[in-house]
Amino acid sequence: MNRLIIFFLFSISIVGCKNKTYNEEQDKIIDGDFYKNNDAADLNKNGIDLSKSGDLKKGRESFLKALEIEPNNPTTLSNLGLNYYLTEDYDNAIKYYKESYKTSDSTYHIAAVNLGLTYYYNEEFDKGIEITNYVINNAQHDEVLSSAYVHRALNFLGNNRCDDAQADLNYIIKNFKRENNVEYHINDLKKRIKNCVQHRL
Structure with a gap:
């Protein structure tokens, strides 16, 4: 797997929270070298650090400088989407996740996984199911696939x-428990x- 510098959101437990923050148990950083320019990589890393510390405005500024x-780096575009997600600006989060996915020719599945979660919070469940279905049918790495199944279950x-959510949970338990x-x-x-x-009964 190409290990990329990302601020990869696996979060699913913060429905109803007004202030989403980075949580070590839920969110993940994967280090790597997807940058052609060291300054862009450093600015992205700085944006991650600032966002994790709670300074989302300065983090966003750093991503924009990167x-x-x-301008077409899918990692930075995805991280900017996550930054907006954390401020509950779902429209901009969706915009940057989509741009990240488009610039990667639909191969940067991390952006699509996070897009599926953002659709869930934005109550666009059909879109969330559609994008996570795409990831499930096209991604190969268990880390990305497990998150796609989680986010699809949420949208279900x-x-x-x-x-359908129970079927996804059963699949997660069987295939991704580790x-x-x-x-x-x-x-x-x-x-x-x-x-x-219980709600259905």
């Missing part, structure tokens, strides 16, 4: 499709699915 140097729950932070998501989905079924 994009001035490498948003559409009150409890049985992936980082998956146990957290398994427990969270179990609670959400139980509430979904």
Whole structure:
């Protein structure tokens, strides 16, 4: 797997929170070298550090400066999307995730996974299911796939499709239980699915 510098959101447990923040148990950074220009890479890293520390405005400024140097870098575009997501500006988050995915010729699946989660929070569940289906059908790496299944299950729950969410949870348990932070998501989905079924009764 190409290891990329990203601020990769696996978060699913913050529905209803007004101030989303970086959480070590939920969010993940993967280090690597996807940059042609060292200054752009440094600015992206600075944006990650600032965003993780809670200074989202300065983090955003750093990502924008990185994009001035490498305007079509999918990693920075995705990180900028996440930065907007954390401020609950879902329209801009969606815009930058889509741009990241487009510039990568639909191969930067991390942006699509985060896009699926953002659609969930924006209550665009059908779009969330569509994009996570695409990732599930095209990605190969378990880390990305496990997150895509989690985010698709959330969107199924948003559409009150409890049985489909349960099927995704069963698949996650069978195939991805050893992936980082998956146990957290398994427990969270179990609670959400139980509430979904009770709500339907």
